[in-house]
Amino acid sequence: MSETANTVSTPPTNRELTTAQRRAVAELMRVSPVADELGRRFAAAGHELHLVGGSVRDALLGRLGDDLDFCTDAKPEQTLAIIKGWAEAIWTTGQEFGTIGLQRGGLRLEVTTFRAEAYDRVSRNPIVKYGTSLDDDLRRRDFTVNAMAVSVPGHVFADPHGGLADLAARKLRTPGTPQESFADDPLRMLRAARFAAQLRFEVVPPVRAAMEAMSADLGRITAERIRDELVKLMSSADPVTGLRLLVDTGLADQFLPELAGLRLEIDEHAQHKDVYEHTLTVVRNAIALETDGPDFVLRLAALMHDVGKPATKAVGTGGRVSFHHHEVVGARLTKQRMQALKFPKDVISAVSGLVALHLRFYGYGRGEWTDSAVRRYVTDAGDLLDRLHKLTRSDVTTRNRRKAAALAADYTALEERISRIAAEEDLARVRPDLDGNEIMKLLGIPPGPLVGKAWRHLKELRLDRGPLTHEEAEAELRRWAAEQGV
Structure with a gap:
């Protein structure tokens, strides 16, 4: 059960409801010059106009934004005629669903004809059917807190399904x-x-x-x-x-079964922490480390970082549980799931990349990392390095304070080491010490796969040894070419 569901809500008092309504009016006054002006245009044409849904809910919560939703008895073509010459911009991408979008005075407005929209309960396609009244429209809304309306310019409040009381009580109910x-x-x-x-x-x-x-x-x-x-x-x-x-x-289970799959069975011979609860803690930890608003890539990587564990779980001698290479399996599962959900390629690459890299840090504290290993860590992370820092720190959820402090100190040491090497070298742009043109000129070869092979060899040297002088790079290239029979 969710933490929210464990709370007990008391019915709102009349005073609380009045306070909420006053807050909504104060919020509406901020946008009323535009909203009321639009309402007067609709009234002059013989039509109703109401601020509706999430806009009213947010006004009541004191957080009304610059995107406003309206409903009307006017059909889309009538709405277009009413706003022509008044709107600063108009878009009609939602016209087949009864919605006309417009911009005025820095506000983005959407005006939708009263609807009684429904699915045919078989296919994925909505059936668009216009309603005949505001009550029709509010009845088809998803939740009561989104089934309230305020007329413009009259500012008459409509709440046929008790949405205001539910909002004050912080309850989510449906109108029907x-x-x-x-x-x-x-x-x-x-x-x-x-x-x-x-x-x-x-x-x-x-x-x-x-x-x-x-x-x-x-x-x-x-x-x-x-x-x-x-x-x-x-x-x-x-x-x-x-x-x-x-x-x-x-x-x-219907679209993200990997999440429920983290609730691994814990048997009496193989005790280990609950991976599901650990994952939710990592998500919270990652959120706490955000510095510039919600970072969806970081949050989803935190959610998916251990999804490879169920498939890699093994119980060894003495009942010790292991999840070898779960980061590799997890990255593959993450990519597949995100592809199924039609995420953009760059977002898939970023999230699955973080999942693949999230275990790389472990072992650093044993003193096994050379400067070469640090360079590879930074190079492999690329633009994801800052998020990888946050994900790795978030992944420490042990209740053993000494262990947690040691891991945090190790990662701080790694970050300081990265900063030191970065000050000496341009780690953000690790490139071979010779470019493609220099390779072709030195070896006397034309453009082709061999140039790329030589380039990659020099990059590996650069990662292993750091920057080479021009003479050292040329000598290494000649040595490699001789070994290759070039």
């Missing part, structure tokens, strides 16, 4: 039955986990039960939509709460 809501759009189950992580809300028991019973329905959702929800969850204030909910309800 959760079974109906999730059948219409199974992605809402992932949104529940995301809001639990993002807003630290409690998912009420009926919603949680429906998530467990209907987790397999997530198979109707495209990989891209699932990926986007995972990114939002992992980038939230408290992703661990959301991750626990995904695992406990069986949703993780």
